[in-house]
Amino acid sequence: MEELTKRLAPTSDAARRRDLDARRVEMLQAAGSAAPAVVLGVRLLKEELDDDPAERVARALDHPDLVKRMKPEEWMLLGESLRSHRHYDRAVEILAKALDRLPARREDLLFALGRAHFGAERYAEAEKLYLKGAAVARPGDTQAIFYYHASRAAQLLGDDARAEQEMTQAVKVAGPGRPARRPARKPGARKRAELFSPAPLAAGPRVVFASMAPRKRTARKARAQPAPRASPPSPMTAASGGAAALVQRLRTRLAQKRYSEAEADLRYARQRFAREAEADATIAYGAALVADGRGAEALTTLRGLPHPSDRYLASEVDYWQARAHEADDVAQALGEYLQVLRAPVPTHFAYFARRRVAEPALAARLAEELKTRTAEVDRRVAAGDLETARPIQTDVVLLASDADRPREVEKLRGIYEKLPRYREVLELKPDDFPRFPLPTPPLPESAPPSSPAPAREPQRLDLLLAMGLFDDAIDLVPVRWGLTPPVAALTRSLALQLGAAPRGSIYAAEVLMRSVPDDFVPELLPRPLRELLYPRYFYDRIVAEAKKHGADPRLVLSVMREESRFDPRAKSAAAARGLLQFIIATARDVGRTLGLVDLNAEDLYDPAVVIQLGAKYVADLSAQFDGDPYRTAAAYNAGPNQVKLWWRLSPEPRPDAFFSSISFDETKNYVRKVLNSYERYGEIYERAGPTGGLRIEP
Known part of the structure; x- marks a missing residue:
């Protein structure tokens, strides 16, 4: 051997x-x-x-x-x-x-x-x-x-x-942080009460503080050719311990309502750790002030943050500014919520913003704004100015109530149909796949006219697809259909889905979305494209196991999409395996509670085994966190003990405050993707109604 x-x-x-x-x-x-x-x-x-x-x-x-x-x-x-x-x-x-x-x-x-x-x-x-x-x-x-x-x-x-x-x-012993702080935004820099203001702020890099909580390891790309180390590696993290400790001390003091000491921490973060800690410290302090009903102070704090360059961070700042404005300036709050809903990235704060816009306290002013904007759309359409009418009607759709939204969406569809770039997306359909009888390929041009036509075999791909053998054709599909133009990407995605190649199928659909206008409303995307972005592989088995163990099947499905893109053979460089990326130690712990003994690594590639383990694990986590999908998803990534701490330090027992309290960037991004998928699955398959902003990707 x-x-x-x-x-x-x-x-x-x-x-x-x-x-x-x-x-x-x-x-x-x-x-x-x-x-x-x-x-x-x-x-x-x-x-x-x-x-x-x-x-x-x-x-x-x-x-x-x-x-x-x-x-x-x-x-x-x-x-x-x-x-x-x-x-x-x-x-x-x-x-x-x-x-x-x-x-x-x-x-x-x-x-x-x-x-x-x-x-x-x-x-x-x-x-x-x-x-x-x-x-x-x-x-x-x-x-x-x-x-x-x-x-x-x-x-x-x-x-x-x-x-x-x-x-x-x-904090005391830490070395100096990195300066180079950009000028702060002036309080009056953004127009007041402007519902249709320019694109959202853009946002800056956030320091990553690695989690040491016990948890399943997430996927990393394997290196093609590992380079031997000259000596054992240093396990010391490169992140600044002083900056991380300062932000955590600020959060701890805020949870205890020690605002003056927390404010001193914020000032110190801006002076000493501007590039590493200022954004997290500012948002934490601002969100706590909002939760405490101190909106004016929250606005002063949030406006003191330098102009962000990271668009996810920008949406988070806009969201908390909107919440701070709700009590005394509803028009400005609606404008900032709209900024979040318009975001060119799939921020999860768009889902929070949609819920806030539906609150009764904002209803009167919202109705007034919508009436004004609807009249403006009608005037522009009547004048044939569809390019100007389109973004205004898009905003109307984003702000409309559940009852009015279908009507407003159809109105926007009518505008799209008259604009070539948008009409192309509405009419996007995959190519037809080959069917029997297959056409006979033409003779070569050099063949004599009188020569008999020999029987010629159809191409292998055509034969396989005509017979419905998509799984045998997945190596040939990308040869026939590339990632451009959009119709080719859509056809490729569908063929790979039918061939049980989910990772390639989702990737093709995501590439296609890059050619779709940024402000295209998700509900008007062709349904096949939406289903290709959010497929439901193994769904019957997921539902059965979720019912058996008391898990939310939609949450299990969303975790699976993020963990493996539904590839049963997925394996990370850190030895996490299968549809739900279990490491063998966690799988054995969960398996013992189900009577599954002697699990080995190969078992984790079996959908029947891993879906059972995943449904049980998600159910157990969900039971710990009162069925809250946010805390359940966070615990799947960072461990339940860390999630309990974040919840304890959260300024409010609400999903938005908890989400902003997650101090590990890896976990925050993970929760965003899982919960974005969770909401989109509800919209597409369960008629839950639109709940997010313009970007459909997770």
């Missing part, structure tokens, strides 16, 4: 070679060939610690005879790989062994040990290790990172007072 793997390796791609080499390590260990097993295994771990072959290697090397042969630096590699695959207890033992022998790597090893305990939810032990690391760490950002993570552990233990002390230490 080992000889076979050696022969196959040169003809395989990088990922396959790693897999083959990992199996060689297992065979060498089983055969008692300790020395070559260690040499090969260590080389593979130096290339990558988190993927599937790395776990095979780590488990093979975690054997007394092999561990004895390894150097302390190699113990560190082994321990980090075991930790990344949630073998926390063994990771702690191996890393502690390395700690005694590697004084030069003491900081990294203490941090890695803290992460292992944190992952196992042993927060008290993690906090002690982080504090021990802070005591020996170099002054500056490294020390701040230790204090920040110690504060996270303390806060998850429920001790906000001790956590705040550690956050304060992190």
Whole structure:
């Protein structure tokens, strides 16, 4: 077997070679060939610690005879790989062994040990290790990172007072932040009460603070050719511990209504950590003021934020400004909600804005504005000025009530039909697929006129499609239909869907959407295109398992779309597998509650198994969070303990406030995509009514 793997390796791609080499390590260990097993295994771990072959290697090397042969630096590699695959207890033992022998790597090893305990939810032990690391760490950002993570552990233990002390230490010892702050917006820079103002603000990069919460790892692109490391990697995060700690301290103080101290934190964030913390700190402070009924102060705070360049962040700022204006300037609030609904990106704040616009408190002014705008549309249409009428009618559609919206949508359709670029989208249809009898291909032009016409075979793709064998034709479909023009992309997407190639099908539909005008109302997109963007693969099985376990089938479907694009063979570089991207440790934990014992990695590629696991896991999370899809989706990504903390620190027990309280960018983006899909599935298949803005993508 080992000889076979050696022969196959040169003809395989990088990922396959790693897999083959990992199996060689297992065979060498089983055969008692300790020395070559260690040499090969260590080389593979130096290339990558988190993927599937790395776990095979780590488990093979975690054997007394092999561990004895390894150097302390190699113990560190082994321990980090075991930790990344949630073998926390063994990771702690191996890393502690390395700690005694590697004084030069003491900081990294203490941090890695803290992460292992944190992952196992042993927060008290993690906090002690982080504090021990802070005591020996170099002054500056490294020390701040230790204090920040110690504060996270303390806060998850429920001790906000001790956590705040550690956050304060992190802020105190942190190195200087990055300046280069742009000028703030002036309070009067945006026109007041202008419902149809220019495009929304654009937004800036937000600092990413990596989550150490125990959770399933999300997909990353595998590297084509891993590069071996010269030494074990440093697990220390590159994000500023001081900036992260300052924002978290501000959120903690706001939850306790200590506004003057939180305001001091905001000022400090603007002075010292402008590029890293100012946006998060400003939104957190502004949202808390809105929740406390202090709208004028909230507006002053939010307007002090430099002009954002990130459009998702811009919509979040607009949304909270709109909520701040509701009490005393309804027209301005409606204008800012409209900015959110118009956003050129699929911000989830569009869904929150739609709900706020429907509130009774805004109804009178909304009716007045809609009447004025409707009259303007009629005047423009009568004058033949359809290009001007179109954006005004689009805004009317976005603001219309559920009762009036169908009528306004049809009115907009009438305008679209007279504008070529929009009419092309309305009339978009896929090409017809070949059917029997297939036409006979023409003779070559050089053939003599009198020669008999020989029987000629139709092209293979035509035969396969005519027979309905779409799954056998998926390699040929992209050859016939490219991603442009739109009709080709639509046909390609449909053919790939019929061939059970969901990832390629969704991708083709998403590429097609780039050619659709940015302000095209989603309800007027051709229904086949909407269904291709949001397909319901495995839906009958999802419904059956969701009913059995008490899960929301639409939420399971939305999670599946985000996790794998419905590809049963999906596998991340971090060894998450299948439709719902379980890692094997989580799958076994959930499987035991269902009586599924001895699950192995291959089982996670079986839709029947993984949908059962996913429905049960989503149901369990949902039960913890009162059926709230926002907290359930966040917990699927970041773990329930972290979600409980975000909810506790949220300024209001509402989805919008909770969403703004999510402090991990990865999780916030994940929740946005899952809940956007959740809403769109309801619109398309359950007649839930339109609930978002202009962008249909998640």
